[in-house]
Amino acid sequence: MATYLTPNRHGYSVRFSPFNANQVVVATSQYFGLAGGGTLFLLELVDGKLVERNNFQWSDGLFDCVWSEVDPNIVVSASGDGGLQIWNLTGNVPCQTLNEHKKEVYSVDWTRTRQDQLIVSASWDRSIKVWNPTRKISLNTYLGHSQLVYNAMWSPHLTNCFASVSGDGNLKLWNTLNSTASMSFRAHDAEVLTCDWCKYDQNIIATGGSDGLIRGWDLRSYAQPIFQLKGCEYAVRRVQFSPHCMSLLAGVSYDYTTRLWDFKNGSEAMETIKHHSEFVYGLDWSNHKQGELADCGWDSLVHVFTPNSVINMLNL
Amino acid sequence: MAFRQLTEANCGQANPLHKLTTHLTRDHALAETHGQPFPSSSDQLVEQFLQETRMAPQTFRMDDLMREMHEIESQRASLPPVPASTVKDHLNDDVWALQYIEDGKHFHVNENEDIWSEIAAQEHNTHQSLQQDSIWAEEFRQDTGEAVAVQASANELLDNLDDPQFQYSKFMKFMKQVGDGEATIQDGEVSVNDEAVEWGDEYVNNLRTMNKEETAESMADDYVASNNGEYNSKFWDRLQDEWKKLADTEETADHPWISDFNDYYDTYKEYNFTEENPMFDILDPLSRGKDMLSKGDLPSAVLCFEAAVKKEPENAEAWQLLGTTQAENEQDPNAICALKRCVELQPENLTALMGLAVSYTNESYPRQACQSLVNWMQRNPQYASLVPPDFDLSGQVSSLIDQAHHKVVQDMFIRAAQLKPQDVDYEIQCGLGVLFNLSGEYDKAADCFRAALSVKSDDAKLWNRLGATLANGSNPEQAVDAYHRALNLEPGFIRARYNVGITCINLSAYKEAAEHFLLALNQQARGKDVKNVGGLSQMSETIWSTLRMCISLMNRSDLRPALDNRDLDALNKALDIHES
Numbered sequence: 001m002a003t004y005l006t007p008n009r010h011g012y013s014v015r016f017s018p019f020n021a022n023q024v025v026v027a028t029s030q031y032f033g034l035a036g037g038g039t040l041f042l043l044e045l046v047d048g049k050l051v052e053r054n055n056f057q058w059s060d061g062l063f064d065c066v067w068s069e070v071d072p073n074i075v076v077s078a079s080g081d082g083g084l085q086i087w088n089l090t091g092n093v094p095c096q097t098l099n100e101h102k103k104e105v106y107s108v109d110w111t112r113t114r115q116d117q118l119i120v121s122a123s124w125d126r127s128i129k130v131w132n133p134t135r136k137i138s139l140n141t142y143l144g145h146s147q148l149v150y151n152a153m154w155s156p157h158l159t160n161c162f163a164s165v166s167g168d169g170n171l172k173l174w175n176t177l178n179s180t181a182s183m184s185f186r187a188h189d190a191e192v193l194t195c196d197w198c199k200y201d202q203n204i205i206a207t208g209g210s211d212g213l214i215r216g217w218d219l220r221s222y223a224q225p226i227f228q229l230k231g232c233e234y235a236v237r238r239v240q241f242s243p244h245c246m247s248l249l250a251g252v253s254y255d256y257t258t259r260l261w262d263f264k265n266g267s268e269a270m271e272t273i274k275h276h277s278e279f280v281y282g283l284d285w286s287n288h289k290q291g292e293l294a295d296c297g298w299d300s301l302v303h304v305f306t307p308n309s310v311i312n313m314l315n316l
Numbered sequence: 317m318a319f320r321q322l323t324e325a326n327c328g329q330a331n332p333l334h335k336l337t338t339h340l341t342r343d344h345a346l347a348e349t350h351g352q353p354f355p356s357s358s359d360q361l362v363e364q365f366l367q368e369t370r371m372a373p374q375t376f377r378m379d380d381l382m383r384e385m386h387e388i389e390s391q392r393a394s395l396p397p398v399p400a401s402t403v404k405d406h407l408n409d410d411v412w413a414l415q416y417i418e419d420g421k422h423f424h425v426n427e428n429e430d431i432w433s434e435i436a437a438q439e440h441n442t443h444q445s446l447q448q449d450s451i452w453a454e455e456f457r458q459d460t461g462e463a464v465a466v467q468a469s470a471n472e473l474l475d476n477l478d479d480p481q482f483q484y485s486k487f488m489k490f491m492k493q494v495g496d497g498e499a500t501i502q503d504g505e506v507s508v509n510d511e512a513v514e515w516g517d518e519y520v521n522n523l524r525t526m527n528k529e530e531t532a533e534s535m536a537d538d539y540v541a542s543n544n545g546e547y548n549s550k551f552w553d554r555l556q557d558e559w560k561k562l563a564d565t566e567e568t569a570d571h572p573w574i575s576d577f578n579d580y581y582d583t584y585k586e587y588n589f590t591e592e593n594p595m596f597d598i599l600d601p602l603s604r605g606k607d608m609l610s611k612g613d614l615p616s617a618v619l620c621f622e623a624a625v626k627k628e629p630e631n632a633e634a635w636q637l638l639g640t641t642q643a644e645n646e647q648d649p650n651a652i653c654a655l656k657r658c659v660e661l662q663p664e665n666l667t668a669l670m671g672l673a674v675s676y677t678n679e680s681y682p683r684q685a686c687q688s689l690v691n692w693m694q695r696n697p698q699y700a701s702l703v704p705p706d707f708d709l710s711g712q713v714s715s716l717i718d719q720a721h722h723k724v725v726q727d728m729f730i731r732a733a734q735l736k737p738q739d740v741d742y743e744i745q746c747g748l749g750v751l752f753n754l755s756g757e758y759d760k761a762a763d764c765f766r767a768a769l770s771v772k773s774d775d776a777k778l779w780n781r782l783g784a785t786l787a788n789g790s791n792p793e794q795a796v797d798a799y800h801r802a803l804n805l806e807p808g809f810i811r812a813r814y815n816v817g818i819t820c821i822n823l824s825a826y827k828e829a830a831e832h833f834l835l836a837l838n839q840q841a842r843g844k845d846v847k848n849v850g851g852l853s854q855m856s857e858t859i860w861s862t863l864r865m866c867i868s869l870m871n872r873s874d875l876r877p878a879l880d881n882r883d884l885d886a887l888n889k890a891l892d893i894h895e896s
Contacts, residue, residue, distance in 0.1 A: 010487075032487050034466075047871060158551050175552060182552065183559075202551065220558035233481075247680065255481070264680045278487050290861065298487050306865075311821060 001275070001305035004050035009039050011296030013064045014282035019072035021288030022046070023053075026302050027077050029061030038062035040077050042089055045304060056087055056094075066110045068133070070117055076133065078105035084121055086133055100138050101125050107151040113159045118176075120162050122152035128164050130176055142174055144181045150193045157202035165192035171207055173219065185222045187215060194238045200246040208236030214251055216263055229261045231269040238283045244290045248310070252280035258295050260307055271309035276301060336473065470495035587625075587638075587653040595623035602634050609637070612808030614645045615840050625654075632662035640671050644777065646811045646858065648675040664695045670743060673750050674781070682754045683709055686725045689747050699732045699744075719755075726751045742768035742778070749781060758789025776806035780815060787819045795819050810836050814859055817866070826870040827891070833863040834884070834893055841884055 009028035017023035022045040030036030040056040060081035068074035073089045082101035085094035103124035110133075111118045118139070119131040128142040128149055147167030155161040160176040169188050172181035187195075188209030198204035203219045204226070212232040215225040234254035242248035247264040256276050259269040278298035286292035291310035296302040470491045482488045493499040595601050598620075605620030621638035628634060639654035652675045658668040669692035676685035687709045693699045709721055729748045733741070745768035752761035765782040772778060783798035799816035802809055813836040820829035836859050860882065867875050878886040888894075 032490065047873070048868075161551070182555075203555075219555060262680060265682065278485055289865070308822065311818065 001303055002045055002048055002050045003304075004041075004043050004052065004302045006039070006041055006300045006302065008300070009041075010278070010281075010298040010300055011302060012062060012281045014294045014296040014302055015065055015067055015284045016286045016288070016292075016294060017067050017072065018069055018287060019067075020044075021286065024050075024284070024294050024302070024304065025065050025067065025075050026282065026296055027062035027065040028296075028300075029063070029080070031061075032298055033061040033063065033080065036061065038077075038079060040065060040075065040087060041302075042075075043302065050302065050304060054089060054092075056089075056092060058085060058094075063104065064107045066108050066119075068117075069110050069112060069114075074133075076108050076110065076119060078108040078121060080104045082123065082125070084108060084119065084131070096133070096136065098131055098136065098138070100129060100141075101127065103148075106149070107153075109153050109162070111154045111159065112156045113154070115159045118154075120152045120154060122149040122164055124148040126166075128152050128162075128174070130162075140176060140179070142179065142181070144172060144184070145170065147191070150191070151195055153195055153197060155202065156197050156199055163195050163197065163205055165195045165207055167191040169209075171195060171205070171217070183219070183222075185217075187217065188213065191235075193235060196240045196249075198241050198246065199243050206239050206241065206249060208232075208239040208251055210235035212236060212253065212255075214239050214249065214261070227263040228267055229263060229269070230267050231259050231261075231272065232257065237279065237281050240283055240285055242285050242291075243287050244285075250283055250285065250293055250307075252283045252295055252297070254279045256280060256297070258283065258293070258307075260309055271307050273305075273307060275303055275305075467494060467497060467500075584649055584652040584656060587657065588650055589622055589626070590619060593619050593623055595619045596626065598623065601627065602631070602637075605634075605637060605641075609641060612806055614641055614808055614810055617641050618645060618647075625657075630661060632658050632665060632668075635661065636665055636668045636671075639668060639675075643671055643675050644809060644811055646814055648678045651675045652679065659691075663691075666692055666696055666743070669695065670746065673747065677750050677754060682722070685750060685754060686722060689725055689729070689750065692743075692747065693728060693732065698741075699728075699735075702728050702731055722751070722755060726755075740767055740771045742772045742775075746778065746781070749785065753785060753788070758785050758791075761785045762789060762791075774805060776802040776809050776812065779805065780809065780812040783812065783819070784815055787815070787822070792819045792823050796823075808839055810839060810859075813839070814862070817859075817862065821862075821866055821869065826866050830863060830866045830870065830891055831893060833859050833866060834887055834891060837863070837884060838888070838893070 004026075006026065006028050009030060010032045011026055011028050012033060013027040014024055017025070024043050024045075026041040026043060027038065028041065029038045038058045038061040040058070040062055041052060042054040042056075043050045044053050056077075058077065058079055060079045060083075062077045062079050064078040066076050068076070075087045075089060077085045077087065079085065082099065082103055082105055084098040084101075084105060086096040086098070088095045098121075101121065101123040105121050105123045107122040109120050111120075117133060119133050121129050121131065123129070126143070126145050126147065126149060128145075129138040130140050130142070131138050142164075145164065145166035145168055149164055149166045152162055152164040155163070162174050162176070164172050164174065164181075165187065166172075169186050169190060169192060170184050171187040171192060172184040175182050187207040188211055190209040190211035192207050192209045194208040196206050198206070198216075204216060205219060206214055206216045208214045212230075212234055214229040214232075214236055216227040216229075218226050229249065229251070232251065232253035232255055236251050236253050239249060239251040242250070245262075247262050249261045249263060250258065251261070252258050256274055256278065258273040258275070258280055260271045260273075261267075261269050276295070276297040276299050280295055280297040282294070282296035282302075284294045286294070289306075291306045292304065293307060293310075294302065294304045474488070474491055474495050477488070490499070595604070595616075598604055601620045601623035605617045605624060608614075608617035608620055618638065618641050621634055621641060624634040625631065625638055635654050635658035639651045639658060642648075642654060643651040652672060655668045655672045655675065658665055659672065662668070669688050673685045673688040673692065676682075676688060690703060690707060690709065694703045704724075707724070726748070729744055729751060732744045733748065745764045749761045749764035749768065752758070752764060762782060762785045765778055765785060769775070769778050769782065779798050779802035783795045783802065786792070786795035786798060796816060796819055799812050799819065802812040803816070806812070813832050817829045817832035817836070820826070820832060840859075860879075864879050867879060872890075875887065875890055877883075878890065
């Protein structure tokens with residue numbers, strides 16, 4: 001396992017580069033994101049160790065980050081002052097800032113369908129905005145959630161389609177062409193903090209709530225979840241489907257754990273990893289190295305590792 | 317800055333610290349009581365509405381539903397915010413806050429050295445201008461209100477959390493300092509926002525270098541144009557269609573989606589033949605294949621059996637041998653296809669049914685695995701009476717199996733084993749082993765395989781299954797022994813070779829692991845009658861990628877070029893393997 005300590009900076013999000021298997025960026029905040037500034041770290045795996053290649057300072061806490069899908073040196077971060085920063089990793093100040101949200105921006109995602117290069121941002125001002133990263137003004141604003149929007153994620157299969165989850169307990173599905181949500185349903189009887197699309201089936205999506213549950217939904221029939229994963233003792237902060245195995249999911253929680261589930265194999269976690277001593281906030285599967293996972297948390301630690309249960313997916 | 321909004325009265329759920337508290341406490345309690353409706357009264361209307369529409373979807377009217385929901389939401393938005401906690405009472409209580417300022421003794425009294433030295437250092441760095449200092453006075457009142465509310469929030473969070481788990485949390489310690497007034501979070505702490513604006517302006521210019529050619533208009537056009545993609549509209553249409561159907565059908569169980577889902581999970585319909593197969597030309601591929609199998613040359617045997625089933629598509633034995641050999645060859649998806657075809661031709665083929673159960677287990681299809689075991693029992697004259705007459709698992713959605721059904725199947729096999737306790741039927745034990753593996757009871761599963769081995773100790777497949785079970789049950793050392801028994805009996809057993817390699821990785825014995833993977837690759841490459849055939853390279857893909865991981869764990873980056881080129885000779889040399 002490779003580990004990096006970001007002293008006095010508390011990890012909110014970590015993402016592998018889509019271009020370089022060994023690079024990750026980590027969005028961090030001072031004072032647990034409640035006050036102070038933020039730092040974006042560029043880390044690289046060298047001979048099994050994480051080394052810092054660069055860091056970028058912002059005047060407010062950074063809550064999420066995402067790599068560009070077209071340029072290996074561009075990263076977008078989302079911050080507590082309601083802005084998005086587009087960083088060129090070869091410089092040290094953002095080459096663009098997008099300031100429209102009125103409150104904390106809690107999630108940012110870059111399209112993966114190749115046709116368009118768009119960004120979606122979700123904010124505590126209850127709005128979602130879609131941006132062309134080369135324009136300073138957003139393309140559209142989507143209203144409908146009645147509470148803070150915690151996460152919005154592009155569909156990996158369909159251009160112009162993204163899902164959002166909110167403190168109002170609902171999951172909404174949007175077509176960027178329409179100003180109202182295409183569908184909306186109650187995903188948890190609690191706040192929904194995270195969602196992620198299945199990489200192998202365009203109709204399956206997973207949500208994680210402050211009730212500690214992860215639920216899987218088939219968008220064609222959302223009367224009840226197709227699976228429900230248990231184990232987290234506190235809120236699920238982030239959930240992500242594996243890019244390599246259809247039914248494999250990882251989730252991080254306020255209970256200090258990172259867990260793995262195979263939803264075809266029942267609702268219990270197949271592995272529980274406890275290598276953080278504070279809330280675990282960030283999570284990402286590597287697209288390049290099968291089974292490799294990165295996570296980060298409020299204990300200032302960033303880990304890159306391959307869980308045993310994934311190595312161990314043995315055949316009889 | 318997360319706390320700035322505390323002073324803004326328009327937001328119904330302002331305080332992020334309060335949010336955190338709800339994540340940690342209230343909703344957790346909700347989960348424990350199995351999800352009572354949200355306590356927030358404002359949400360109940362929507363919830364009620366949603367529940368009604370969910371329960372009685374007689375007609376489809378998505379648009380109406382959405383419009384109504386929108387109306388409800390917009391109505392609610394115009395309502396005054398509902399105070400949800402004591403924090404907000406404090407927040408809006410100006411009199412109290414003012415009084416607090418009057419008292420004024422609280423501010424800048426601070427004992428926490430760590431925090432303040434850090435803050436001081438920061439302030440030093442941020443070049444605070446005199447101008448900002450003058451604004452400070454104006455902000456003072458606001459800040460005070462904020463600091464008070466933050467403190468209250470911190471205390472609320474602490475009051476609500478007495479989980480010993482959080483005892484050593486630095487965050488909780490920080491909250492305690494805030495709660496006790498030792499630390500104060502204030503907006504003025506990092507006032508470099510001016511600088512941020514400057515950065516933004518300065519880099520508007522860079523925007524043009526990022527995108528020289530496209531004008532905003534053309535980008536907007538592209539954006540609209542791209543929305544008309546056929547694929548997209550199809551998706552939305554189909555989704556709309558599905559909802560319509562869903563709404564039309566009273567019983568969701570009859571919904572065609574369920575059969576779709578079953579089809580979808582039944583991915584193993586067509587056997588995937590090797591494209592160029594030199595064995596097509598030989599006279600009797602079936603007996604040639606058996607010959608290869610007895611010599612332990614699995615890749616060649618597979619090609620022979622493929623040729624055999626092409627020649628005689630109705631030959632159940634050829635399909636069965638193809639399936640079982642593919643399973644030994646680490647190719648479960650193809651094994652499942654072949655064995656399914658065999659069972660279609662010959663429903664009473666017990667070997668094929670048992671093989672199907674194992675391969676489905678490997679591919680994580682527990683329901684299909686259980687169904688195969690049930691079929692096996694139904695077709696076995698000794699035990700057929702143990703199966704309830706109309707027992708069928710195929711009606712269930714998804715590949716998952718619920719515990720009750722799993723238990724029914726398990727009980728059948730336990731009763732079968734009890735029929736003749738002194739005379740062990742290794743197939744029954746093997747079936748039980750598979751069932752215990754499915755339920756994750758690896759100790760019991762290992763006992764079953766051991767029992768089977770007590771009457772059939774020369775079965776390499778059983779030894780391999782015991783090994784895999786032990787490895788899954790975190791007994792890697794014993795697993796290695798079992799794998800070695802399998803390999804002694806059948807040195808060409810590629811799956812066992814691969815499994816022992818994986819276990820070695822888990823034991824951090826990377827060199828040994830790499831040797832096993834290389835041996836397996838050498839064996840496959842040696843496939844006597846073929847070279848570089850499509851199916852072969854596809855088959856070894858897993859082993860190559862695992863070898864790559866293993867080599868990187870050994871920190872032998874010097875071997876990467878050899879891996880990229882799939883240069884077996886170079887790798888054999890580097891790892892000192894002498895091909896016999």
